[in-house]
Amino acid sequence: MESSGLFSLVPLIVFLPVAGLLINIIFGGWMNEKAIGAVASAASGLAFVVAALLGVALWTGSGEAVVVPFADWIHIGDLNVAWNFRVDTLSVLMMLVVSGVGTLIHIYAIGYMHEDVRFKNDIGRYRRFFVFMNLFIAMMMILVSGDSYLMLFVGWEGVGLCSFLLIGFWYDMDTLGRPSFANSNAARKAFITNRIGDLGFLIAGITMFWWFKDLSFAGVFTQAEHIASIAPGVILFITLFLLVGVAGKSAQLPLYVWLPDAMAGPTPVSALIHAATMVTAGVYLVARSAPLYTLVPQAQTTVALVGGITALFAATIAVGQYDIKKVLAYSTISQLGFMVAAVGMGAFVAGMFHLVTHAFFKALLFLSAGSVILGLERGHHHLAHHDEHGSSSHEDVFDPSDMRNMGGLRKQMPVTFWVYLIGALALAGIFPLAGFWSKDEILADAFHKFPTVYWLLTVAAFLTAFYMGRQVWMVFFGKPRHAAAAHAEESPKVITIPLMILAALAVLGGSLNLPGVHSLTLWLEHTIAGVEAGEFNFLVAGLSTVLALTAIALSWVLYGRKPLAEGQKDPLKKLLGPIFTVFERKYWVDEAYWAVFVNRYVDIARFLADVIDGRFWHDFVHEKVIAGTYNWLSRTVLDLRVDQQFIDAIANGLGELTKRISSDLRRLQNGFVRSYALAVLAGVVVILGYLILK
Amino acid sequence: MAQTIPLSYYLAISAVLFAMGALGVLIRRNPLIIFMSVELMLNAANLAFVAFARSFGVLTGQIFVFFVMTVSAAEVAVGLALIIIIFRNKHSIDVDLMNSLKG
Numbered sequence: 001m002e003s004s005g006l007f008s009l010v011p012l013i014v015f016l017p018v019a020g021l022l023i024n025i026i027f028g029g030w031m032n033e034k035a036i037g038a039v040a041s042a043a044s045g046l047a048f049v050v051a052a053l054l055g056v057a058l059w060t061g062s063g064e065a066v067v068v069p070f071a072d073w074i075h076i077g078d079l080n081v082a083w084n085f086r087v088d089t090l091s092v093l094m095m096l097v098v099s100g101v102g103t104l105i106h107i108y109a110i111g112y113m114h115e116d117v118r119f120k121n122d123i124g125r126y127r128r129f130f131v132f133m134n135l136f137i138a139m140m141m142i143l144v145s146g147d148s149y150l151m152l153f154v155g156w157e158g159v160g161l162c163s164f165l166l167i168g169f170w171y172d173m174d175t176l177g178r179p180s181f182a183n184s185n186a187a188r189k190a191f192i193t194n195r196i197g198d199l200g201f202l203i204a205g206i207t208m209f210w211w212f213k214d215l216s217f218a219g220v221f222t223q224a225e226h227i228a229s230i231a232p233g234v235i236l237f238i239t240l241f242l243l244v245g246v247a248g249k250s251a252q253l254p255l256y257v258w259l260p261d262a263m264a265g266p267t268p269v270s271a272l273i274h275a276a277t278m279v280t281a282g283v284y285l286v287a288r289s290a291p292l293y294t295l296v297p298q299a300q301t302t303v304a305l306v307g308g309i310t311a312l313f314a315a316t317i318a319v320g321q322y323d324i325k326k327v328l329a330y331s332t333i334s335q336l337g338f339m340v341a342a343v344g345m346g347a348f349v350a351g352m353f354h355l356v357t358h359a360f361f362k363a364l365l366f367l368s369a370g371s372v373i374l375g376l377e378r379g380h381h382h383l384a385h386h387d388e389h390g391s392s393s394h395e396d397v398f399d400p401s402d403m404r405n406m407g408g409l410r411k412q413m414p415v416t417f418w419v420y421l422i423g424a425l426a427l428a429g430i431f432p433l434a435g436f437w438s439k440d441e442i443l444a445d446a447f448h449k450f451p452t453v454y455w456l457l458t459v460a461a462f463l464t465a466f467y468m469g470r471q472v473w474m475v476f477f478g479k480p481r482h483a484a485a486a487h488a489e490e491s492p493k494v495i496t497i498p499l500m501i502l503a504a505l506a507v508l509g510g511s512l513n514l515p516g517v518h519s520l521t522l523w524l525e526h527t528i529a530g531v532e533a534g535e536f537n538f539l540v541a542g543l544s545t546v547l548a549l550t551a552i553a554l555s556w557v558l559y560g561r562k563p564l565a566e567g568q569k570d571p572l573k574k575l576l577g578p579i580f581t582v583f584e585r586k587y588w589v590d591e592a593y594w595a596v597f598v599n600r601y602v603d604i605a606r607f608l609a610d611v612i613d614g615r616f617w618h619d620f621v622h623e624k625v626i627a628g629t630y631n632w633l634s635r636t637v638l639d640l641r642v643d644q645q646f647i648d649a650i651a652n653g654l655g656e657l658t659k660r661i662s663s664d665l666r667r668l669q670n671g672f673v674r675s676y677a678l679a680v681l682a683g684v685v686v687i688l689g690y691l692i693l694k
Numbered sequence: 695m696a697q698t699i700p701l702s703y704y705l706a707i708s709a710v711l712f713a714m715g716a717l718g719v720l721i722r723r724n725p726l727i728i729f730m731s732v733e734l735m736l737n738a739a740n741l742a743f744v745a746f747a748r749s750f751g752v753l754t755g756q757i758f759v760f761f762v763m764t765v766s767a768a769e770v771a772v773g774l775a776l777i778i779i780i781f782r783n784k785h786s787i788d789v790d791l792m793n794s795l796k797g
Contacts (some may be wrong), residue, residue: 114782336747671792671793671794672790672791672793673790673792673793674719674721674723674789674790675791677719677720678720681716681720
């Protein structure tokens with residue numbers, strides 16, 4: 001009974017962040033930086049507390065899903081859509097990740113965005129940033145807590161909007177701070193690419209409603225088997241179109257192109273939205289739709305293959321990138337590929353496990369990268385101040401996120417170095433860090449269920465360890481390749497403490513689902529039917545560990561043993577030659593999309609504008625047909641014929657007639673009495689004659 | 695004696711007198727002559743009245759003649775006064791000069 005009381009708290013996970021953003025919108029103008037950041041962080045933190053209480057309620061209760069009715073939304077005919085909250089082990093897991101990691105990132109952002117305020121001297125941006133962040137948390141909570149596909153879609157679109165707003169946060173400049181549309185173009189790219197995926201989701205949702213007459217999870221899942229038996233194609237259709245939505249939101253092939261550009265946003269945004277939470281919504285969607293996917297093996301195969309290929313594809317691109325955030329972005333795409341492949345294979349627990357650990361260590365990596373960037377910016381700023389007195393021959397454009405400008409930072413930024421190292425090792429899958437356990441569980445499941453995907457993922461895991469090794473050597477070891485790196489300074493505590501907490505989570509996150517204990521499996525089996533505890537496979541684990549260590553050793557040979565010198569080409573370029581260029585240029589996918597889709601779209605738009613709209617609609621239909629007919633009617637028919645020649649003729653004719661009659665009649669009144677007398681006489685004669693002769 | 699001269703003779707004379715009177719009114723320009731012609735027309739009517747009265751043996755016509763004579767005497771009085779006024783204004787009594795209503 002007490003636990004049911006706790007369940008009724010669930011609307012708070014949405015409304016606490018909403019309250020936070022409202023406070024910042026209404027009162028933010030009177031508050032200082034610290035207060036704005038504290039309100040936003042507290043809103044997110046309280047949401048975490050509520051999520052934790054819900055988790056406790058589930059833990060102490062039966063663990064079965066609880067639906068908390070909240071509000072009626074749509075009533076049209078038979079269609080009833082209510083805004084209900086669903087509290088089950090899966091949604092609470094997501095809530096915990098979103099609000100937990102989200103809170104840490106909010107706190108980190110207090111420090112990170114302080115630099116923005118300092119450099120750009122505009123506290124309004126600071127407030128705007130935290131309003132968007134809280135809005136994102138609220139939307140993400142709607143997404144994970146909704147009890148129907150429609151509510152999920154509401155959150156899905158809401159986080160897309162926040163993603164757009166935050167990628168384009170510095171909308172008037174490019175990533176180097178020069179005035180440009182580059183950042184707002186990146187935001188648009190993300191938004192438009194996501195629209196393509198969302199259209200798939202929408203088609204799936206409409207089809208679902210057409211067949212199931214219901215959009216709530218329980219309603220759909222109970223009918224799924226029945227519908228599958230009477231119309232086998234329907235479930236396949238729905239699941240494949242859901243996959244399109246997943247590919248958009250979770251940046252899978254072929255819709256992943258927006259995620260690397262999304263790095264234009266502030267680094268806390270990259271960590272929260274584009275690494276830890278929003279992009280995992282697709283994985284959550286597939287896990288949530290497990291009862292549908294398990295009915296259609298073809299869809300599962302497709303999902304797993306998309307994930308596997310994406311994982312390998314993005315990992316190869318990550319090898320050739322120089323931007324510290326771009327490497328992490330492609331790494332995120334690759335890791336999302338792991339998760340999608342896992343949930344596609346039916347290894348839902350492994351996928352969710354990796355989602356959670358990835359949220360920890362990827363958020364950690366992004367935030368640490370942000371700390372590195374801030375450190376470099378401080379170094380650069382420091383130099384600029386020195387230059388004011390000396391020569392002003394400093395180069396204008398300095399990219400603080402280019403790894404070629406870094407090097408040797410472990411001495412300047414020790415805390416950042418250590419947490420980054422932990423994150424990198426966790427991502428590389430080194431025992432006993434979080435990534436080892438979750439990635440290994442995916443690999444073990446793939447080994448049994450889908451060998452093709454297993455090999456794709458194994459190669460991707462090898463590359464993951466390699467590019468993370470490359471990054472760590474390039475950033476933290478060797479000698480500074482730029483004066484700014486030599487003068488880099490460690491970040492303040494408000495930044496490093498969230499990093500340490502995340503580092504601890506990245507170390508210990510594996511304990512969520514240790515082999516033999518399977519706490520996460522036991523937790524999720526209340527929600528996802530038929531999950532089985534994956535067994536620990538020493539062959540798989542051993543192979544992946546050996547590969548990861550080999551990759552790190554290889555990266556040491558290339559980048560660690562003889563550190564990159566200033567202006568030196570990437571040593572891998574010598575080794576691989578044109579293949580490295582392919583990686584570096586990202587397979588020219590952006591250029592190909594540009595040529596195939598964007599330019600064709602522009603051509604079509606031009607054609608529509610010039611020919612259809614301009615020449616046909618405007619010049620022909622409007623000018624010739626409508627305006628011409630109207631002018632002809634008004635000028636020729638109505639004006640000339642009807643008005644001038646008919647109505648005027650009547651009026652003028654009447655006038656002429658009156659004039660003529662009156663001029664004729666005027667002659668009668670000549671003033672001569674005798675002629676009047678004659679008229680009288682004639683009249684009398686006529687009247688009398690008439691009377692007599694009649 | 696009454697039977698010897700038929701009614702139609704009187705009426706014919708009356709008609710001729712009336713026609714001559716009317717013609718005089720129409721063609722003469724001297725108002726005195728016009729008045730005389732009017733008298734002629736009135737007396738033509740009087741003759742017709744008297745002739746009918748005599749012929750039908752009723753007194754109505756005879757009595758009417760007295761009224762006509764009275765009215766004609768009054769008319770001549772008014773008419774002569776008008777003619778004098780016209781003469782004072784125009785120094786002429788030509789009726790064709792009287793072709794405008796003002797003065």
